[in-house]
Amino acid sequence: MNRSYLAPISLALALLLGSNQLAAVEIKRSTEGALQLENVPPGKQSDVKALRPYLESRSGVVFGWLPHGDGALIGTRFSDTQQLHAVRAPMGARTQLTFEQEPVLSAILNHNTGAPALIYSRDSGGDEQFQLYHYNLLINETALLTEGAGTRNERPVYAPDGFQFAYTRTNASGKYQVRMGDTREPGKTRLVFASTATDPRGTWYVTDIADGSKKLLLQNFASVLDSNLIELDLKTGKRLAITAAGGVAARDAHYAPDGKSVFYLSDAGKENIQLFRFDLATKKSTQLSVHMLHDITDFSLNSDASQVALNVNNDGSSELQVYNLSDMSKPIASAAAKPGVISGISFHPRLNRVLMALSSAQVAGDAFVLDTATSEITPWTKHEMGGLKPSDMVLPERIQYVGGSGKTIYNVQAFAYRPRTAGPHPVLVLIHGGPESQSRPGFDAWIQYLVAELKIAVIAPNVRGSTGYGRLFTQMDDGIKRGDSVGDIGSLLDWIVTQPEFNAKRVALMGGSYGGFMTLAGLVRYSDRLVGGVNTVGISDIGTFLKNTSNYRRDLRRAEYGDERVPAIAKFFDTISPLLNADKINAPLMVIQGANDPRVPASEATQIAAAVRANGKDVWTITATDEGHGFKKKSNIDRTRLAVAAFLRQHLLAP
Numbered sequence: 001m002n003r004s005y006l007a008p009i010s011l012a013l014a015l016l017l018g019s020n021q022l023a024a025v026e027i028k029r030s031t032e033g034a035l036q037l038e039n040v041p042p043g044k045q046s047d048v049k050a051l052r053p054y055l056e057s058r059s060g061v062v063f064g065w066l067p068h069g070d071g072a073l074i075g076t077r078f079s080d081t082q083q084l085h086a087v088r089a090p091m092g093a094r095t096q097l098t099f100e101q102e103p104v105l106s107a108i109l110n111h112n113t114g115a116p117a118l119i120y121s122r123d124s125g126g127d128e129q130f131q132l133y134h135y136n137l138l139i140n141e142t143a144l145l146t147e148g149a150g151t152r153n154e155r156p157v158y159a160p161d162g163f164q165f166a167y168t169r170t171n172a173s174g175k176y177q178v179r180m181g182d183t184r185e186p187g188k189t190r191l192v193f194a195s196t197a198t199d200p201r202g203t204w205y206v207t208d209i210a211d212g213s214k215k216l217l218l219q220n221f222a223s224v225l226d227s228n229l230i231e232l233d234l235k236t237g238k239r240l241a242i243t244a245a246g247g248v249a250a251r252d253a254h255y256a257p258d259g260k261s262v263f264y265l266s267d268a269g270k271e272n273i274q275l276f277r278f279d280l281a282t283k284k285s286t287q288l289s290v291h292m293l294h295d296i297t298d299f300s301l302n303s304d305a306s307q308v309a310l311n312v313n314n315d316g317s318s319e320l321q322v323y324n325l326s327d328m329s330k331p332i333a334s335a336a337a338k339p340g341v342i343s344g345i346s347f348h349p350r351l352n353r354v355l356m357a358l359s360s361a362q363v364a365g366d367a368f369v370l371d372t373a374t375s376e377i378t379p380w381t382k383h384e385m386g387g388l389k390p391s392d393m394v395l396p397e398r399i400q401y402v403g404g405s406g407k408t409i410y411n412v413q414a415f416a417y418r419p420r421t422a423g424p425h426p427v428l429v430l431i432h433g434g435p436e437s438q439s440r441p442g443f444d445a446w447i448q449y450l451v452a453e454l455k456i457a458v459i460a461p462n463v464r465g466s467t468g469y470g471r472l473f474t475q476m477d478d479g480i481k482r483g484d485s486v487g488d489i490g491s492l493l494d495w496i497v498t499q500p501e502f503n504a505k506r507v508a509l510m511g512g513s514y515g516g517f518m519t520l521a522g523l524v525r526y527s528d529r530l531v532g533g534v535n536t537v538g539i540s541d542i543g544t545f546l547k548n549t550s551n552y553r554r555d556l557r558r559a560e561y562g563d564e565r566v567p568a569i570a571k572f573f574d575t576i577s578p579l580l581n582a583d584k585i586n587a588p589l590m591v592i593q594g595a596n597d598p599r600v601p602a603s604e605a606t607q608i609a610a611a612v613r614a615n616g617k618d619v620w621t622i623t624a625t626d627e628g629h630g631f632k633k634k635s636n637i638d639r640t641r642l643a644v645a646a647f648l649r650q651h652l653l654a655p
Helices: 011-017 020-024 045-056 445-452 471-475 479-497 514-529 542-548 551-561 567-576 602-613 634-651
Strands: 029-032 035-038 060-065 072-077 082-087 094-096 106-110 117-122 131-136 141-144 152-158 164-170 176-182 189-194 203-209 215-223 226-233 239-241 250-255 261-266 274-279 284-287 295-301 307-314 317-324 333-336 341-347 353-360 363-371 377-379 397-403 410-417 425-431 457-462 502-512 532-536 589-594 619-624
Touching (some): 035 634, 045 445, 060 106, 060 341, 131 152, 152 203, 176 203, 189 215, 215 250, 215 551, 226 261, 250 295, 261 295, 317 353, 410 445, 425 479, 425 514, 445 457, 479 502, 479 514, 479 567, 502 634, 514 532, 542 602, 589 602, 589 634, 602 619, 619 634
Parallel strands (some): 203 250, 317 341, 425 457, 425 502, 502 532, 532 589, 589 619
Antiparallel strands (some): 029 035, 060 072, 072 082, 082 094, 106 117, 117 131, 131 141, 152 164, 176 189, 226 239, 250 261, 261 274, 317 333, 353 363, 363 377, 397 410, 410 457
16 A cells, blocks of 8 residues: 555545445444444443443542642542542542533642632543633632633643642644633733743643742653753743753652752653752752652652652552651651552641552542551542442453564563453453553453453553653654564564463454554554454554644654654654555454544544455444543443444454
């Protein structure tokens, strides 16, 4: 196939230009709510019944302590979308605060005692054109703060006065601004920073605001491994470099309570992310986490900066470690998820207690509080598992296999979920996105359904390019090394052959976003060893993806994949393109896409579905007209899961 095929982006036009074989393929179309389906059969009642309890399970996320420490703010779903809830006491009632039709996925809290409030964001139909809203906790009133229709407004930060706030705005051209506003004057904001032609490329985010709102801490984010921090004087425009620009990852900068120093995370001179403190008087940085062998994902200081809580990523599982800042040699309190994931950590505004969310195979994302004086852990929520027993959930096993189709051979880590029945079992390889993400052992009802009900073994690998294993490992798939990470899937297929409990002749791939690209690329390279693949919002051709993705993301993705404007890079993209090699995909394919996706445009799904259909292969598609980069509405998720179960039953479980 040559690139002239890429001109059509609609299925109708692709059908007109396709082969005679393509024209003969019957496409059965139907519509269910916001979902447009092609070749997807009606759901079987037996599948609906078996899947229902897993779909009704409920997870929670933690956003932090409510003002004054008067309870916790969490996000959970009681109807179709996640909304904000307050929990005032351990195991207390979850009081719903927001009642939006669209999901509320982020929120920040104001701890000023005179103005208890929060700011949350939401978009429309998954378009990621986020607007910011102020919620007054005293009178339960909501006001729109941002006035920019067609803009993306994100990462708000409260000023210490409890009224002013700063955030990043991105317009349609991809230009970044930092703006400030006052919650007492909704809809009125002012420009305080805009990057210039001499600035490093990338996004600019606010991470903190100094007392008096005279200075901001900004992060310039070019890629997951290239970001720097500066302090900006709003009156003079003077910039103070906290970290050096280029070749270092730096993030999560926060002023110390006394305003004399800045705490931040960075891998400067290190393989893993560590905690640093920058002295604003001497302009010197000191590494504080001197004995840490793993990445610190986030941290929280107590009210007087005498204690710090570190969230450590130990081979995918989390360890919360609390230290006295005067002695970082050993923790004074800790909590571990074995295996599991801790997130959303925050110190109480007055007490030495740390709020956190814990998610594992047997804990559905619940809030807990660690008392740093006694090490006592108190549960604050218990989310429902749809009637399922936590003890019935299968715990993942961390495995290693030898990977490497490039010049470097190394161990790839993965999490394996094994059915409790006798094998050999069919295998679904579940590939994470990013690519700078990581498969971690948090709660996933979908995986539990596959393992318990369909008796499918699920393996979630962390191939080269994944974060969580050091800077070098994350760089191993950059640019023209992209194809090497696909080789790690081949190495996993080799490993599966050696495991008698797995059926190496019944293996399928599934992944979302970049994991969708890996699924398609794996089908191109290993179709003779696979029985199918499920691609969700995935890239089918890096060249067309970079051309059509939103302007604000293009440079960010070029830093990871390479610059398609360079002829040699463009040529390389052609060699690894699933679209241009679609004739090598000889297995059934399912394609799932949000019509409003601003990251991976729907054309990526349309073109690969048409191209694989041109080979006469069975292709199922689902497009949601009210979703973007991944599905967030329960009704859409439910129907899609049912369809994927049918696809796997037909193609992975068939004898």
